[in-house]
Amino acid sequence: MKLRRDPLSHPWLFVGIAALYAFSIPWWFGEGRPAIVLGLPSWAVISLACTFAVSCLVSFAARRLWDDGQD
Amino acid sequence: MEFGPAVVAALAAYIAVLAFLGLRARAARASESLADFYLAGRGLGGMVLLFTLYATQYSGNTLVGYPGEAYRVGFPWVMSVGFMLAIVVVYLVIAPRLRAASERHRFVTPADWLDHRFGHPGLTRVTNLVMAAAIANYLLAQLMAMGHVVAGLSDGAIPYAAGVLVLTAAILGYELLGGLRAVAWTDCLQGILLAIGLFGLLAATVFSGESVGAATAWVLDNQPAKGFRPDATTQATWASTLLLIGFSGAVYPQAIQRIFAARSGASLRKALSVLAFLPFLTTLPVFLVGILALPRLSGLSGVAADQVLPALLRGWASESEWMFWMCIVTVVGVVAAIMSTADSVLLTLSSMLAKDFVAPVLRRRHGGVVEEARITRIGKGFSLAIMGVLVAIALTPRISLWGLLELKMELLVQAAPVFVLGLTWPRLSARAALAGVIAGTLLAAGLTLAGYGKIGGVHAGLLGAMLNAGVAVAGSLASRRRD
Numbered sequence: 193m194k195l196r197r198d199p200l201s202h203p204w205l206f207v208g209i210a211a212l213y214a215f216s217i218p219w220w221f222g223e224g225r226p227a228i229v230l231g232l233p234s235w236a237v238i239s240l241a242c243t244f245a246v247s248c249l250v251s252f253a254a255r256r257l258w259d260d261g262q263d
Numbered sequence: 264m265e266f267g268p269a270v271v272a273a274l275a276a277y278i279a280v281l282a283f284l285g286l287r288a289r290a291a292r293a294s295e296s297l298a299d300f301y302l303a304g305r306g307l308g309g310m311v312l313l314f315t316l317y318a319t320q321y322s323g324n325t326l327v328g329y330p331g332e333a334y335r336v337g338f339p340w341v342m343s344v345g346f347m348l349a350i351v352v353v354y355l356v357i358a359p360r361l362r363a364a365s366e367r368h369r370f371v372t373p374a375d376w377l378d379h380r381f382g383h384p385g386l387t388r389v390t391n392l393v394m395a396a397a398i399a400n401y402l403l404a405q406l407m408a409m410g411h412v413v414a415g416l417s418d419g420a421i422p423y424a425a426g427v428l429v430l431t432a433a434i435l436g437y438e439l440l441g442g443l444r445a446v447a448w449t450d451c452l453q454g455i456l457l458a459i460g461l462f463g464l465l466a467a468t469v470f471s472g473e474s475v476g477a478a479t480a481w482v483l484d485n486q487p488a489k490g491f492r493p494d495a496t497t498q499a500t501w502a503s504t505l506l507l508i509g510f511s512g513a514v515y516p517q518a519i520q521r522i523f524a525a526r527s528g529a530s531l532r533k534a535l536s537v538l539a540f541l542p543f544l545t546t547l548p549v550f551l552v553g554i555l556a557l558p559r560l561s562g563l564s565g566v567a568a569d570q571v572l573p574a575l576l577r578g579w580a581s582e583s584e585w586m587f588w589m590c591i592v593t594v595v596g597v598v599a600a601i602m603s604t605a606d607s608v609l610l611t612l613s614s615m616l617a618k619d620f621v622a623p624v625l626r627r628r629h630g631g632v633v634e635e636a637r638i639t640r641i642g643k644g645f646s647l648a649i650m651g652v653l654v655a656i657a658l659t660p661r662i663s664l665w666g667l668l669e670l671k672m673e674l675l676v677q678a679a680p681v682f683v684l685g686l687t688w689p690r691l692s693a694r695a696a697l698a699g700v701i702a703g704t705l706l707a708a709g710l711t712l713a714g715y716g717k718i719g720g721v722h723a724g725l726l727g728a729m730l731n732a733g734v735a736v737a738g739s740l741a742s743r744r745r746d
Contacts (some may be wrong), residue, residue: 195363199355200687208351218503221492225483226560231476233483233490236341240547242343246537250351254536258359261529 197259204251209246216242266580266587271597274413274421277456278433280416281602284448289440292616295636297371300442301614305369305445312521314454314538315447319517319602320350320390320538321457321545326597327408328545330571333553334560337482337489340550347542349509350518353683354535357513358522360686362372362531365523372611373519373682374619380685383693388677389700394516397675398608399653404671405605406431412601415573416594427657430598431650434606439643441686444525448607453599458725460596463550463589473555481558489557499720507725510679511672519613519682572597611647616649617642673711673724676702677703680732688739695738 199205220236226233232240293299307315322354325347361376370376373394374453377387406427413426421429437445493501501722512518525531556571558576580590617638625633677700684691707727710716 195359198359202357205355211350212506217342217498219495219498220491223492224493225487228476228479228483231474232341232479233338235492236338238340239467240344243348244543246345246348246352247543250348250355250539251536253355254532254539258528259267259356260359260363 195258195260197257199253199257202247202253202257205249205257209249212242212246212249216240265418266577266590269587270413270417270594271420273591274417274530274598277595277599278429280452281433281437281449283442284452285437287444288437288445288448291444291469292441295639297614297618297639298369298636299444300639300642301371301618302449302520303442305442305524306526307443307521307524307530308526309533310533311447311451312525312530315450315603315607316518316521316534316538317541317545318450318454318600319515319521319607320347320512320604321541321600321689322405322408322604323538324404325546326460326549326600327412327572329549329555330553330575333550334571335556336497337486338479339489339493339497339501340553340672342504343546344542344628346505346508347512347538347546349505350512351515351535351539352405353679354403354518354538357682357686358535359533361519361522362525362528366528371520372615373516374615376519377681377685379423381693381696383697385701386681386693386697387619389697390681391615392673393700393704394514394678395612395615397511397671398516399649399685400671402605402608402612402649403653403656405601405608406653407574407600409598409605410657411570412573412594412597414636415570415679416597417578424658427654430602431654434602434609435646435650438606438610439646442639443520443610446610447524449606450603451605456592457597457603458521458544458594458596460593461545462744463593463596465548466589467543473559475551475554478555478558482554486557492598496720500717500722503721503725507672507676507722507728510683510728511724512674513680514675514682515611516615517607522612523742550746575720584643584646609649612649613642613645616645624638636641673707673716673722673727675705676724676728677707677731679728680735684732684735687734690739691735692739692742695742696735697732698738699733699735702734703729705729706730 215252216239218239221235226235228234293304298305321365329340329343332343363375364370364379367380368375369377374387374391382385409430410423410427413421413430414423437449441448445586479490522531552575558572560574576590576593580587621635621641623639626635680699680703681696685696704727707724710718710723710726718726
């Protein structure tokens, strides 16, 4: 069996994942008391949103960017 | 009915179903070959594969250790959702090529790929030793979690030692009967119970009238360090944990064996595409449980923080009959999560010891031929011996569950550069990779033993892995130049 498509041949995918992970860590968030959004501190909600975007990218890549000729 | 006896009855019924599945798996075996026992005849379809990857990846540490960690650390522990996902990200890097090679060369253990890629017995042996030591530690963490959880959740009706012994015997029973087939089938049951248990946790949270928003406001008012933006050191630890867990979790030998055991590439792709969302259905609710515990419980630290979940469940169970039964289901789900990880690790560890360490010695003695059925029998003997030793250690717990997990990851991540670079960079040489593993392991273990588990927030294991990868790349480039 030979790989026809491999997620590794799409560097943009991993650049996107790395950028989302970098923003999931709240280094960019200001000091002081955060607002409460959806029951959580706002920085934690943004962190979760970035992580969810990574989940979507990974799921897309597993289904569409990986082809070994088997259905 | 009281909570403790109800937990005992529910666990007894659960163990009876596990025994039934073990017997069915034994009846379904096609032969005594290694591939049949350790890889379920390479026939795991999409759904079973998803459940077995899920149940293997999410463990006692996730359900018992993580609420305690969220309780200790506060909101920065939201990182746990990201680091469980990071494992699937690294799968995207290694799984396609590993799967393609395993279809051609019929690998059984990770060492088979190492032999195929590098043909260097020293590298195979050292990498295998590092992985075996790490997952033996991991298995020990699961056994301890079983004891803590049943003792805490049964209100002491099942003492810690009895919990460890009875559940260990149950795992050995179905695993020795049916190998990976039994493990994967019980993983399906355990995955379903885990999902129901998590649903139970969420339902218990909602019906108990506790609000995450109110808990957050309490944390911001009373323990601001746990709710405000984390400091620079915690941010460094966050980034370090993402990399440490992502790379080490993806090279769990039991996870690699599931890549080999998939029925097809398509079933593996489908399983991973769903697995990418499961941190939001597993780690996130568990994190919220730890946050809810902050205003409710106080004064817990160290080992006691691992009792956060049991303490909350006991409190919720006393509130209404509906909550009582939801909490019972959650308890069985938690025990199922721990057992499903322990059984997978045990099976993989015994396959590595029997096939990678003992079989080559037997082949040398017997002129190159050893029956696979004999190696399988030796593996079963190792399963019994491993559990005997680890149970003895588990009966004297000293450190918290998360501490154990970190020690395991520090070692396991040293195998990651060999797999990741070996699969993606053709120029990686065996000698440079071996030098990297040795250097990285010595640095990680040395720093950890010297009391420097983290430097500037970065884990000793990750520092070791960076040295490991650096030595491997520099050594490969240098040897190329010499040639």
